Amino acid sequence: MASNRSELTEELADGESVEGVAVLGSTGSIGRSTLGVLASVAGKNLAVRGLSAAGSWQLLSEQAVATGARRVALMDSSNLGSLRDALAGRSVEILSGQDGLVRLVEADDTQRIITGIVGRAGLESTLAAIDAGKLIGLANKETLVVAGEIVMDRARRRGVTVVPVDSEHSAVFQALSAGRRSEVKRVILTSSGGPFRGATKERLASVTPEEALNHPTWKMGPKITIDSATLMNKALEVIEARWLFDLRPDQIEVVVHPESVIHSMVEFVDGSVVAQLSPPDMRLPIQLALTWPERRDGPSPRMDWSKAFALRFEPPDMDNFPCLGLGYEVITRGGTAPAVLNAANEEAVGRFLAGTLRFLDIPRVCRAILDHHDFDAHPTLDRLVAIDAWARREVVRWAS
Ligand code: NAD
Ligand code: MG
Numbered sequence: 001m002a003s004n005r006s007e008l009t010e011e012l013a014d015g016e017s018v019e020g021v022a023v024l025g026s027t028g029s030i031g032r033s034t035l036g037v038l039a040s041v042a043g044k045n046l047a048v049r050g051l052s053a054a055g056s057w058q059l060l061s062e063q064a065v066a067t068g069a070r071r072v073a074l075m076d077s078s079n080l081g082s083l084r085d086a087l088a089g090r091s092v093e094i095l096s097g098q099d100g101l102v103r104l105v106e107a108d109d110t111q112r113i114i115t116g117i118v119g120r121a122g123l124e125s126t127l128a129a130i131d132a133g134k135l136i137g138l139a140n141k142e143t144l145v146v147a148g149e150i151v152m153d154r155a156r157r158r159g160v161t162v163v164p165v166d167s168e169h170s171a172v173f174q175a176l177s178a179g180r181r182s183e184v185k186r187v188i189l190t191s192s193g194g195p196f197r198g199a200t201k202e203r204l205a206s207v208t209p210e211e212a213l214n215h216p217t218w219k220m221g222p223k224i225t226i227d228s229a230t231l232m233n234k235a236l237e238v239i240e241a242r243w244l245f246d247l248r249p250d251q252i253e254v255v256v257h258p259e260s261v262i263h264s265m266v267e268f269v270d271g272s273v274v275a276q277l278s279p280p281d282m283r284l285p286i287q288l289a290l291t292w293p294e295r296r297d298g299p300s301p302r303m304d305w306s307k308a309f310a311l312r313f314e315p316p317d318m319d320n321f322p323c324l325g326l327g328y329e330v331i332t333r334g335g336t337a338p339a340v341l342n343a344a345n346e347e348a349v350g351r352f353l354a355g356t357l358r359f360l361d362i363p364r365v366c367r368a369i370l371d372h373h374d375f376d377a378h379p380t381l382d383r384l385v386a387i388d389a390w391a392r393r394e395v396v397r398w399a400s
Contacts, residue, residue, distance in 0.1 A: 021048055025054075075101070080094065135292075138164055147384050167284075184251070188254070262277050339387055
């Protein structure tokens with residue numbers, strides 16, 4: 001479990017302690033919300049130490065100035081010169097590439113890492129942060145989809161706590177404290193149903209990127225927004241829950257709940273169901289990952305009980321949204337299957353957004369590549385990374 005408090009904090013001269021935070025993917029949706037929470041959460045001494053981005057060097061430099069970060073890492077080295085010019089005269093260390101990202105998470109003045117990188121690209125930095133013994137606020141679910149067993153095993157051995165940022169998993173993390181681990185019967189992950197809840201196959205066949213990017217309850221980055229429209233996001237979350245909470249696949253259920261107020265539930269052996277509620281806003285789970293094991297006052301909106309409202313629940317439509325079934329299939333199969341599904345999906349979503357693949361081709365291409373991959377029941381990390389690259393190449397072949 002948790003590293004002890006002295007490991008998590010740095011003593012200041014006056015005896016007060018400050019905790020250093022690095023935000024990976026700080027220019028994205030989760031990253032920007034995290035910096036917003038850091039600027040407004042009450043009564044906790046959190047200091048931004050590191051920030052990272054793929055290519056948005058201008059926003060990264062503005063964030064570094066605004067937060068007083070000590071180091072930044074830019075993946076796209078072609079813009080390093082511009083970033084250096086923008087930060088000239090300031091004492092900000094400028095790092096680049098995967099090595100730079102690893103240096104950023106390993107820094108001695110940094111105790112907590114928020115992983116807001118999108119996709120499998122977050123795997124290496126998350127592992128480096130775990131190896132360095134940092135507390136992880138995990139938003140980057142794809143890391144657990146690709147290599148959940150390896151990642152969580154390393155975290156356990158290193159005594160590292162992984163606090164989920166994903167709203168459903170944050171809800172489960174909170175609800176789990178209502179009973180003993182051995183008393184958990186199952187978890188119920190809620191899903192908004194996405195923008196095409198109730199849609200027919202005919203309707204889904206003509207979905208455009210613009211329509212799919214218009215999510216009813218959540219404002220998020222483009223990849224997860226498309227995943228939410230296909231329900232692949234829920235598939236990835238089932239896999240994420242399996243590894244985060246050490247559950248069997250048959251202990252994880254999905255229910256569609258369009259209002260996105262109940263973020264998920266835990267059912268205990270006696271039949272009691274414990275839920276976590278709050279208005280749909282990522283700042284709350286982000287804040288919990290920043291302050292855990294404490295709770296603080298913060299910027300998240302509150303439930304308004306002064307007006308009547310209803311909450312609805314319905315089973316997911318597994319026929320029209322086959323991605324969810326693919327998630328259950330790969331988690332039951334295990335081994336290389338989840339990594340192949342994740343890579344095929346990442347590549348397919350990129351192509352759908354670029355207008356070169358249709359909406360319903362996303363589950364089709366994932367199905368096809370899963371069916372002819374060279375399955376390995378006990379893959380090493382290297383094997384998972386290699387099969388991820390293979391699956392992406394196969395999508396290119398399938399689509400051409
Ligand atoms: P986003 O696209 O808005 O931001 C992604 C960030 O990662 C950016 O800062 C980008 O510069 C960086 N990045 C992209 N590719 C990279 C690469 N190859 N190497 C290093 N950095 C790279 O995405 P997001 O919506 O903020 O999602 C981030 C992660 O959080 C995803 O795994 C997503 O599933 C998860 N998540 C997001 C939300 C949400 O509300 N946005 C909710 C739950 C979980
Ligand atoms: Mg979620």
